[in-house]
Amino acid sequence: MPEEPTSSASSSNFHLARHQTHLKWDNSLPPIQTITSGSEITFDLLDGGNNQFDATATTASLGTFDFSIADPAHGPIHISGASPGDVLKIEILSLETASYGWTAIFPGSVGFGLLADEFPDACLKLWDLETHRTEGFTEFKKGIHIPTRPFLGVVGVAREQKGEWSTIPPYETGGNIDCRDASTVGSVLYLPVKVEGALLSIGDGHAAQGDGEVCGTAIETPMKGRMRISVIKGMEMPYVDTPSFITAPKGKMERNGMKEGEGREFTVLGIDADLREASRKAIRGVIAWLVSEKGLLREEAYMLCSVAAGLRIAEAVDMPHYAVSCCLPLGIFVDEN
Known part of the structure; x- marks a missing residue:
């Protein structure tokens, strides 16, 4: 059975900053850093909209949203010793949202969201993530409290196939999986390695999300945090050929x-x-x-x-x-x- 999170000291710390992003999965991208197995990294991430909205945004702001720069991935990071057939183990150690977040219904003409054809009008909701941070919730409106459980929507490694691949859909190598249980504090995520060094990238912080993310957005927010990254040789976990956690x-x-x-x-x-x-x-x-x-x-x-x-x-x-x-x-x- 996969091991529980460990408490061993990191062997090579690294900070991943907001400007270190890319907009396509591409195994030819040069890594921004090489780390060793067992290293811890800290990170400061843009939100899934590439920080096009802030706490003063309005519904009118949706009209200028540029989808071509959405879902930025921060990285890639090369992990020494990771080879095709191995498994990358990612332990989420801490996550901290910004003081605000947003949820949007984009105009139905965009076609984004499970019921996009039934919701033609744009709508933007801003969330206060600070007032009740210590209590663990944010207020949707009076009488409706949403528990906050931060997680990363994007955690993935480079695909085996050459060329550029959109960061919007998820793949067998992870990416924009948007699964609320896969990359929250205390979870342990396993990804199949397809290229030398794995080339890990992360992003798309969420304060809360329902299964399915049906309107197309969660509570989107910039995110800071810390994770530990380890290499497990393929013979130890031969069954991992898609994200598992x-x-x-x-x-x-x-x-x-x-x-x-x-x-x-x-x-x-x-x-x-x-x-x-x-x-x-x-x-x-x-x-x-x-x-x-x-x-x-x-x-x-x-x-x-x-x-x-x-x-x-x-x-x-x-x-x-x-x-x-x-x-x-x-x-x-x-x-x-």
């Missing part, structure tokens, strides 16, 4: 005599232009993990997924790809320490 603890609970692994889940993201095929990929990934890590037969693993795992639409608007998560609670394994 262990969720952050959600509090130790007892139910029906089973410890719930502090609420943690092992999750695989299936990514595909077809929603059903994305679901199939996610299930296959968890089956492969159960066979490799738990010693189950494939038939046993398939049945276990049917009775214990959950499918969720993690991302439904970053076309042409959907991201579907298959989540298996670790608490069902009661004989483990």
Whole structure:
């Protein structure tokens, strides 16, 4: 089973700044820094709109939004010793939002959002992320509090294929996966390495988001934070061929005599232009993990997924790809320490 977050000292610290961005995945991009496995990096990121809005923006500001510079990725970072077939382990150690955030419905003519054809008018909401920061929520309007749970929408490595690839859709190598459980504090994300050095990039801070991000935006916000990056040789985790992660603890609970692994889940993201095929990929990934890590037969693993795992639409608007998560609670394994 993949290990829990470690507390070992970093071997090569590095700070990733706001200006160190790119707008395409491209394995020919020169890395901005080379670090060693086990290093910690700190970062100061633009929001997913490339900071085109600030705390004074209005709905009229949507008319000048430039989609060609949206979803900037900060990096890439070369990790020494990472080779094709290996796995990159990313531990999210801390995240801090800006004092404000925004959520937008872009004009229906843009075609962005699951119901874009039904919402033709632009709308922008600004969020106060400071007043109730210590209480862990932000106010939507009087009587409606939204719990804040910061995460990174973009975490990815370079694709194997040459050329430029948009940063808007997610891929099997990660990228704009926009999955709220994959890259929040306490989670451990695993990405398959496709090129030498992996070439990791991150971005797109969110203060909160529902599964699917249905209107096309979450609570978008600039983000500061810290993560640890390690290389796992491919033979140790051969089943990772798409983003996979262990969720952050959600509090130790007892139910029906089973410890719930502090609420943690092992999750695989299936990514595909077809929603059903994305679901199939996610299930296959968890089956492969159960066979490799738990010693189950494939038939046993398939049945276990049917009775214990959950499918969720993690991302439904970053076309042409959907991201579907298959989540298996670790608490069902009661004989483990």
